Amino acid sequence: MWSWGLSLVLLCGVLQWSSVSGGLVLTVHVHSGATVLINRTQTAVSKCEVCIGKSCQSSVTLQNSADVEFNCTEPENLFTVEIVRYIVCTESCDRNITPEQYPSLQNFSRTFTWIINGSDENSFSLDFTKTGLRQIRATESCPDKHVYTVSNSTTSIGRFCRNGTIKGMEMNFESSVSLQVPGQEQLEPTTFGVSVGNGITVLAMIKVSLPAEESSQEFFSPNYPGNFPDFNSIRWSFNVPPKYYASVRILDFTEPRCLRDDTHLKYERDGKMVVKKLSDAQLSEHQGSFNLTFRSCLRRNLNSVLSLHFKISAIKRGAEARCTVDLTREEGLLELHIRKSKPTSACILKLSSLIQDTVTVTSEKALTLAFIDCREEDLLLNINQTIACQQQKGCVSSKFSLRVPVLEKCLPGFLQQVSWHLNTPQDGAVELMSPTGSLQQSLPGQTCNSSILLTVTEHEQQGMAVGQFCPQGPIRSVQIQSNITVTASHADGRDLKQITYPLLEGSILESLKERYIINVMPKKDSSVLLATPAWPAGMKPQSTVSWIVSFPSQFEANVEFTNISQVSCANRHTSIEVQKQSSRGETYSWRMDEKPKSVVMEESFYLNMSNCKSVKGSFSVVSQITLLKRKNKSLTIALSVVSVLLLLVVIAFAVVCVINRRKKKQQNSHPEVSVYNPNGHAFLPVPKTTEDDEHIYHCIDDTMVYGHLLKHGEEVNDFEPAVDSYQVFTGPTEVQPLTEHRENTDKIQEVGVYRPFTGPQNAPEVPERSPRQGRNPAHAEQQGADKKISGDDKIVEDQVRTTPGLKIAPLADPEEDDSETPL
Template sequence: MGLLGKMLLLFGLFQSSVWIISVSGNPEFAINPYSDFTIHINRSTTSQLNCKVCIKNSCQSSVTVSKSTNVVFTCPQPEDVFMVEIVRHIVCNISCNGTITPEDVPSIQNFNRTFTWNVNVLGHKAFHLDFTRAGLRQIQPKEQCQDKHIYTVSTGKVTVGKFCLYGTIKSIQVLRKGSVSLQVPGKQQLNTASFGVSTASEITSPAIINVILPEEPSWQDFYSPNYPESFPDDDLITWAFQVPYKYYSTVHILNYTIPRCETKDTRMEYQLYGRTMVKKLSEPQLSEHQGSFNLSLQNCNVDTQSPFTRLTLHFQISAVRRGNEVRCTVDLKSEKGLLIHIMKKEPKSDCILKLNSLDQNTATITSQKITYVSFIDCQEENLLITMNKTIVCQQLRDCPYPESLRVPVLDKCIIGVVQEVRWILQGPQRGTVELLSSAGNLQQLLPGQICKDTVIFTVSENEAQGITVGQFCPQGSIHKMQINATNITVSALSTGEKNLRQITSSLLQVSFTKSIRESYIFTVLPKKDIPVLLATPAWPLGMKAYAIVSWFISFPTQLEAHVSFPNVSQLTCKNRPAYIKLQRKRSQGKMYSWQDQNPKDVVVSESFYLNMSNCLPVKGAFSVVSQVTLHVGKSVLLSIVLSVVGVLLLLTIILAAFCIIRKKKQKQKAPEVSVYNPNSHPFLPGLHDIPRETEDEDLHIYHYIDDHLVYGHLLKNLKEDEKPAVGVYRDFNGPTGQEPLTDESEGRGAVELQVGVYRSFTGPQSAPDVPGTLVKPGEILACEGEQKADEEISADDDQETLPNVQGKPKTEPMVA
């Protein structure tokens, strides 16, 4: 046999002569097959006709022809009753590498025919069926293909699947031996699409189906072997999916049944990135995965006594093109007590969040392990991050120093806005948790108030009731808080949409200390003229029964605190009443107490303790809002006023003494007199310049001067009877011992005045006063006013004036 004959023998290309001969009206076929194939003629089980096939004198419902034989049918149209199967056996001793091309025989084209190629590989190797040229598409058993050609691949008694041409399945690997069959209906022209057969290395699965997804959005259905019948007991099937670049695939389970297992479990195993991921059929499967992966279905050891013995699976693979993917490996092996929750802000957004290659709306990363997180088409604002950090202190000696509460540092590849950070503080038994603000004091927030800072702190007790101690904002007056509890939670929540991961400094300092008598102690450092609102823990719901809270209000001695109670709840107690006490820091005596009545405002002049204790409420709840405002004390104000008055009085005395001393010095000097000026301008000593003559001086020339107007002030010292009568002429009685001065125009005999010769003054003995508007150089103008003021004060010393104050008296708060 030549080379061509061997290839025909190996890959099922056969040639036979078939003649249809009519004998007594019955059709007769003459078949001359090659020795390497067998033809089976079988009557259809659905046919109702009593038709047989005969070889020589033997007539049966089915015959097998392996050599040249004449067959006769007992019915005129045997193609409606019988089916023809053409079987070819291929044995690969060492290797096989060839192509199988189906070839039809026109004479039997009217029969429903099946072409079968049985492949057997010696040893533990597998054979590879290559359908790269056309590809296959898996279908359900009763589904029909468009060209009416159905391929079936089997291994042993297991049907791997039924397929149509033109699909994404490019090859199938079968362990050791299996078969490929092609079913073609009668009168249908055969599609001679070829496929290759070759040997392959040993595989761990009975069959591997290799799928290459197209570079376009696609959806492909796949079924478990023997579907819809049960997958074999403790068996395995694998699909290998090759995904194009930038395409992301998702596994959707559409339908499944699971058996009751004696040992092992039914499961889905994913091999991706060199690691294995195991999922139950009831769990979410692989989603939005970039890159190739393998998917295996593993059956368990089925409990045959149970009615649930079937394992069936129908799933779908979808692939779509996405943008860039950010992959992040989060290594928290050395971290303790840290949980990172990443949540999609909008679950239906284009942002894809994956945890360990699974699409998630919320991903939780735990400490002490390595986690793989991926982000596809995600922006930072699409994801919200919440972190939990647990801090444990079992013995006080194990944690002697304060620990800083900071926002945990995240890897840069993790995308999202850190919205909240929670610290779970677990202290020792009979211990106290002490919180201290790292940057300034805290302000207690009441419902409705807005925090202007970037973060809000919430302190809660981790009990069954979940008691919230309160909410706090930076930039306040609460310096420290102590909580007598062993398990509390402190959360930092961002205001608005701000990102807490940008805060690198410490937010709070936490310490574990010895137990305190009260349930809560707050240290408050108020600022002057800024009201501070202090609410009882769990406000407005009310404190827990028998809880005690204390505020230590500390402030400087020159200030005083105005304490009021704007909001006090009403409650009914079962045994003892609830109370409010206020006590000074220095004095141990109780200065204010309230029981079952509305507390009144009080003024405290030094640092004090404000203590409140709840009862066992029968009706209502114990919740109080206090307000503390610091003002300057009245004694301090009085001392300030007296100091100012004293300083002003001292300055007045100094100024007055200065004026009096200066006045005395002025009186000891020689009296100033007027000087005669031949140029008709009298001037007084002390003027620095002689007035210049101008044309405007004529305005100051008087044509007539009344002597009484000029010298009238001299008359005030005269007695009443000595005052001259106004308007009555009297002769001049002045001195006459000297002749009056005359002018040269009156005569040559006039006596000429000698310059520089002393003569006695003949005018009035008292000179007129100098006008007050003339101020000599170096003289203080205010001295005269001071002198007058001194005269007025001395004149009023004997008379006291009281102001007339009217109005309602102001009610003052209780002063401590």
């Protein structure tokens, strides 16, 4: 019967291989208390059977040693072997279990199973201290090919490899531990302990000891990726070494809709408990040991699945630094919020020995915080301060400063922003001013010189910003009829803790006529942009804003509207109005359907805007005001008048010259009428040509037109005219001809009379100018120029009377030459 003769006898003498015709014969020595099951796999195609004696079947159970025969040549590819041992733990059970060698079955895939039975009141503990276990997926294998499986009668607690952090398990009654070793693999037996426990209320409790090094392990819910049974719980007990901090992170989960209760994770430590949903952020940077319990619910749909896959990691930390934060000395209600800048940061923040993701410290009491491995950039700080005044009488005109509260130097982190909530009495208003004297609105195209940004929001507008401001600008004050919040922040993300000076000064005001009033004082030769509140989102419906723009009188402002967003109104209209501050000021106004034009304002003015109740769109406007040096129009007009008068004088002088030249021509055509006599008379009389002996002169020297008459009875050479005095002429006013005495006499007869100028006496008309307030230097200069140019009769008369040796000749008779105008 033997087709080949080969015998293998081990030193222990418990195995014998024999080759029979067409099959394989094995001698199996079964250890006491064990049962050996040899089963053909369900996937086997061959009809190979295992035989004991003449009985051949697809499987066989051995409780005693026996020879087994396979009717195929390679049965190890078709059959598996399971060695089962039953362990009863009722009142006492304290033993070590080690898998036993079965050399004759080494080529077969072997599973060593220990079924542990206990009482309903007690549980049993499995001690894997010597080997340690690591949980794996159902499809994973272990590096050494040795895979442990722990389960109860209905549920698989999990599959495990050796050399892990799981040091023990506590199970309820009728559970099992299996060790699977593949065929052709040498068994490397390890020992684990079994003992009686005190009883647990969960399906199983897995004991995990994290190593004293940075590490991470993954864990799975029972039956993963299948469904965790309803109304069941499993607990992991994590032992964290000193100076190490553990974090739990969920990698994957499925959650059904529950009919009763809910699914959750429960963290327990030192009698304190925290419950989290599977979708919540889990425990982070926790120091000390803790328990984690996974609870299932009653599923609404039995086809839905509950499963969980999470990871726990531990990292060693440095020394703990403590800091006591005391805000009780600050005025008003103050809150300090501290949070980690990144969830994955190594920084640990603790309050009352508990690790926290965020901490809030109020001004009600001082708190002691602990920080571990926290750098400045690991923590972000925010401060909220409430300044409230509810009594109208006590609040009006009360002033306050908005400054960064002083924090302890031991407190790490960046102070990201500070917010002041300003609450006023009913119908009250808030006025904000810069301690440096001015503010600037932060807008595109208008860069702030400072990195400090001050954002003003209204409480009624659900946090909508009124505007964003920075120091150093043309805005003197901002008044708002509303409860507001002012938030200070650094544009470049720097720490606000370094700012020790007040950022804003404020006061409480009575009710305003407008919702917003902004006082502006532009700088010369520069442009300023002013945007409506809540730009670019748009003003609040039916709200108004007024800019009070003031500047010195020697300047003028050019007002332009560079960006306008209009709306469709349900009632009323949006409007823009520019009005001078003086009562006589001119007003420019535009409504919704009109496009505002640029205007030039010569004095301080109001810029008013109002919004309607819109049905579509938003009302927002950006205005640009440019302040320039104003041209002196009064001086320009005065100089123009002077120029006209000078032109008239030049024309008159030219006319006189022309007339003189024409008279000289006529003089050459008539007989000589007078000659200069140095020995006596200034003129020789012309022979009588009229009946009344009247002498007419055809030419008079220009320097003698207004000379004084010679006195009667005096010699010409002895005549001394009066100097520096005005003497009224008292002689006869009728025309008398000049007569000549043939003989020398002591008296000189009247030689002529003074004839006043009878031509036009009025100066050219100057256009009227509207009067202006205050002194007008240009007008005074104009009066002086007019007086200097037009002259004065007294000045002319004095000049004539003070000319020595001057005689006046009679004017020519108009009848002789009608074409000449008398001078």
